[in-house]
Amino acid sequence: MPANQKRLTYRMLSLARMFLAFGIGALFLFAYLSPLQKWSELRVILMNTQFTGALTRGGMFSLVTLIILALTAFAGRWHCSVLCPFGTLQEFFWRAGRMAAVKTRFISPWRLRYIVPVIAGIGIVAMRPFMLMDPISNFGRGIRSVYVLVAEGAASATPAIWVALGIFVFILALAAVRGRRFCDWCPVGVLLGAFSSVAMFGMRLKTDSCVSCGKCEKNCPMNCIDSQNKTLDDARCVLCLSCAGSCATGAIEYGRVSFTKNAEKTERRAFLQKSWNAMAWLGSAAYLSGAALHRAFSGRVMSKPDSGPMPFVMPPGARDADWFLANCIGCQACVAACPTKIIRADDSLRPRLDYTNGYCQYTCTKCSDVCPTHALRVPSETRERTRIGLAALDRNRCVVLTRGESCGACAEVCPTHALGMIPMDGRPPLTVPMFDPEYCIGCGGCLNVCPAEPSAFIIKGVSPQTQTPGVRQADPEPEGSESTHPFFKTDEDFPF
Numbered sequence: 443m444p445a446n447q448k449r450l451t452y453r454m455l456s457l458a459r460m461f462l463a464f465g466i467g468a469l470f471l472f473a474y475l476s477p478l479q480k481w482s483e484l485r486v487i488l489m490n491t492q493f494t495g496a497l498t499r500g501g502m503f504s505l506v507t508l509i510i511l512a513l514t515a516f517a518g519r520w521h522c523s524v525l526c527p528f529g530t531l532q533e534f535f536w537r538a539g540r541m542a543a544v545k546t547r548f549i550s551p552w553r554l555r556y557i558v559p560v561i562a563g564i565g566i567v568a569m570r571p572f573m574l575m576d577p578i579s580n581f582g583r584g585i586r587s588v589y590v591l592v593a594e595g596a597a598s599a600t601p602a603i604w605v606a607l608g609i610f611v612f613i614l615a616l617a618a619v620r621g622r623r624f625c626d627w628c629p630v631g632v633l634l635g636a637f638s639s640v641a642m643f644g645m646r647l648k649t650d651s652c653v654s655c656g657k658c659e660k661n662c663p664m665n666c667i668d669s670q671n672k673t674l675d676d677a678r679c680v681l682c683l684s685c686a687g688s689c690a691t692g693a694i695e696y697g698r699v700s701f702t703k704n705a706e707k708t709e710r711r712a713f714l715q716k717s718w719n720a721m722a723w724l725g726s727a728a729y730l731s732g733a734a735l736h737r738a739f740s741g742r743v744m745s746k747p748d749s750g751p752m753p754f755v756m757p758p759g760a761r762d763a764d765w766f767l768a769n770c771i772g773c774q775a776c777v778a779a780c781p782t783k784i785i786r787a788d789d790s791l792r793p794r795l796d797y798t799n800g801y802c803q804y805t806c807t808k809c810s811d812v813c814p815t816h817a818l819r820v821p822s823e824t825r826e827r828t829r830i831g832l833a834a835l836d837r838n839r840c841v842v843l844t845r846g847e848s849c850g851a852c853a854e855v856c857p858t859h860a861l862g863m864i865p866m867d868g869r870p871p872l873t874v875p876m877f878d879p880e881y882c883i884g885c886g887g888c889l890n891v892c893p894a895e896p897s898a899f900i901i902k903g904v905s906p907q908t909q910t911p912g913v914r915q916a917d918p919e920p921e922g923s924e925s926t927h928p929f930f931k932t933d934e935d936f937p938f
Contacts, residue, residue, distance in 0.1 A: 445692035452695070453687035459523060460533075460682070467530035474585045474778045485779050485812045491525050492578045493630045494771065495814025497733045514637040518644045522631055522680045528581040529625055529680065532617035536663050539618030555626050559725035562629035563732025574609075577628050578814065582774035583791055584610025602789045621663040626678065633729050635677035636722040644699045645681065647674040651693035658685035658694055677722060736768070752903030755795040755831040755884060757785055758802065759810035759820030762906035767792070769817035776809035776818060784886070785809060795830070797886035797901060802830065804857040804885060826857075827909045831884025831901045833860070835877045839898035842866065842874050850875070852888035852899065859914040861888055881914040 466488075473485040489495060496506035510521050522529050562575055574580075587607040590599055599607075613624045625631045638644065647658075649672045659669040662685055666678035674685075676699070686694045752763060757776055760766040772791040782800035785793045793809075795802060807825050810818040820828055841847045843866075852875050853861045860881035863873035889899040 445690060448692045448695065449687060449689060452683055452689075456683035456687040463524045463530045464534065466525060467527045467534070470527035470581070471585065474582060474774070475589055482779060482808050482811065485775065485808075489578075489773075489775050489812055489814040492814055493521065493634075494576050494578055497730075498736060498769065498771075498815045510634070511637055514634045515640060516642050518641045518676070518681045519631075519634050519638045519679065520681055522625065522634060523682055526577055526630075528577040528628075529622055529631075531581065532614065532622040532624060533663050533682070535614045535617040536621045555632055556721035556725045558627050559629045559632045559729035563725075563728035563730070565732070575627065575629050576771055576773075577624070577630055579771045579773045580610065580613070580624070582778075583772060583787075584613075586774040586777055586787065600787070600789060602787060602791050606791060621665055622680070625664060625680065629729055632722060633726045636719070636726045638679065639677040639719055639722065641676065642698060643696065644676050645674055645679050645685065646695055646697055646699060647672060648693045648695075651691045653691055653693075655690065657688040657690070661685055661688045677719075752905050754788060755797075755886075755901055755903040756905070756907065757793055757795060757809045757818050758807070758825060758828050758830050758907070759813070759818035760830075760907060761819070764905075766817055769815050771815055771817075773814060775812045775814060779808045779812040781806060781808060794903075795886070795901075797889050801855075801886040801890040802884075804883075824909060827883070827912050829883045829904055829908050829910050831886070831903050832879060833877070833882050833884060833886075833888055834900050834902065835861075835875060835888075836898050836900070837874075839894045839896065840875065841894050841898075842872055844894075846872065848872060849893065851891040851893065855887040855891050857885060857887065858883055858910065858912065862914075878914060881910055881912075883910055 469484065470488055473481065473488055490506065493507065493510055496504040496510070513520060524530075558575060565575070583606040587599070587603045587610060590603055591607065616623050647667070652669070652672045654669045654672065656669045659665075659667045663682060664678050664680055666675040667673070667685060674694070681696070683696065686696065756763070756766050757780075770792045772787070772793075774787060774791075774793070776793050777785045777787060782803060784795050784797060784800040784802060786796045788794045805822070805825055807820055807822050810820045813819065837843055840849070842849050846869070848871075850863045850873060853859075853863050856862075858881045860878050860883075861875050862878075864876045866872040866874045884901050884904065886901050889897050889901055892898050
């Protein structure tokens with residue numbers, strides 16, 4: 443094929459790949475920012491395509507993990523090229539900022555990136571530093587921090603939101619002038635890069651046809667091409683095809699890779715290349731081993747005893763505090779999926795429930811469905827009995843007792859009938875709430891509708907999240923008696 447025709451073909455393929463990647467990236471943005479709940483299935487599908495969730499949820503034996511690794515070992519880093527929204531967002535800013543890009547090569551100690559998967563492997567067990575390096579976690583935190591500032595104002599932003607926004611802006615600003623730099627330090631990228639370095643197919647640079655014009659190097663968002671030395675780093679290449687689309691001599695193409703291509707390298711360079719490859723594989727082994735150890739560690743969390751009330755309420759399906767903190771990566775997917783918008787990020791950027799403007803819907807499992815790591819996991823058949831918190835009634839704030847006003851809003855909205863109205867002593871027309879904590883699931887409906895200021899109810903978190911008996915049934919009435927003020931009415935539908 444003539445060089446000009448080959449360049450045109452690769453240019454069209456590069457544009458098709460770019461539009462596909464940008465389209466998937468736009469879907470991620472839509473999933474994180476759209477208030478439309480009818481697209482909740484889209485959120486689930488997108489989050490399940492990410493390597494982090496597959497790795498931590500099912501370890502290295504996860505089917506998604508195996509498919510991604512096998513595809514990378516065969517055809518290169520297509521996952522990073524098309525499916526990673528954070529990589530796509532960096533590439534968008536790089537292309538938008540091409541006019542401001544510095545012409546000289548970017549010099550950085552990127553070889554140190556091989557220690558990143560080692561740190562990430564250790565971090566998977568404790569889920570601490572891993573949150574700072576994971577691509578989907580950084581993407582979600584950054585997008586949600588921007589959303590909070592735009593939609594809710596700077597006054598509502600916590601210090602953690604400002605930190606997440608600062609990291610997000612720095613990475614994108616660096617991408618605008620230097621390309622996909624975060625991808626060099628991404629543990630998923632380093633892992634897939636190790637597999638890509640032995641891929642059967644990939645980008646090939648033919649030294650006999652290369653004239654060192656530098657066009658390929660200029661158009662590479664990863665800076666993985668050295669046109670002067672005529673080298674291409676397979677481990678860092680994300681197969682954007684921009685290099686082949688800009689090569690006038692056809693010296694770069696995608697095809698079967700020969701493993702003897704480095705035979706002409708000097709002995710020193712060959713030794714360094716082998717050392718770097720060994721570091722990449724050792725780091726990748728530590729990363730995958732960390733996931734396996736994490737599964738063994740988190741499996742023992744459920745046997746821990748009840749730790750009592752917590753200072754915050756975890757979303758449904760968090761099981762207990764140890765499980766939740768060990769598995770949550772702070773990706774903010776549950777925050778975006780919550781239909782009542784009561785899930786918010788705390789100072790650690792992990793989600794918690796805030797009942798200020800809403801309540802937790804009785805049968806909703808959207809946060810659990812979208813969670814990529816199963817930090818939240820509650821089957822729909824047990825959701826109605828899952829206790830996520832425990833309400834407490836302060837009678838000194840109840841408007842019936844303090845103002846003598848008729849109310850009963852709390853009993854009307856309680857889905858499990860843990861609250862009911864009984865006659866008030868000495869004032870038969872009035873009824874006061876009676877609370878049975880055994881049936882409370884901590885949904886926050888009572889707190890949300892209470893007219894008292896401040897509310898007569900507070901909700902405390904619980905760990906572990908246990909199962910309640912279900913819906914409270916009517917107390918049997920003595921034979922022949924008529925109750926004018928039953929604890930609750932059994933012929934009413936659930937308010938949720």
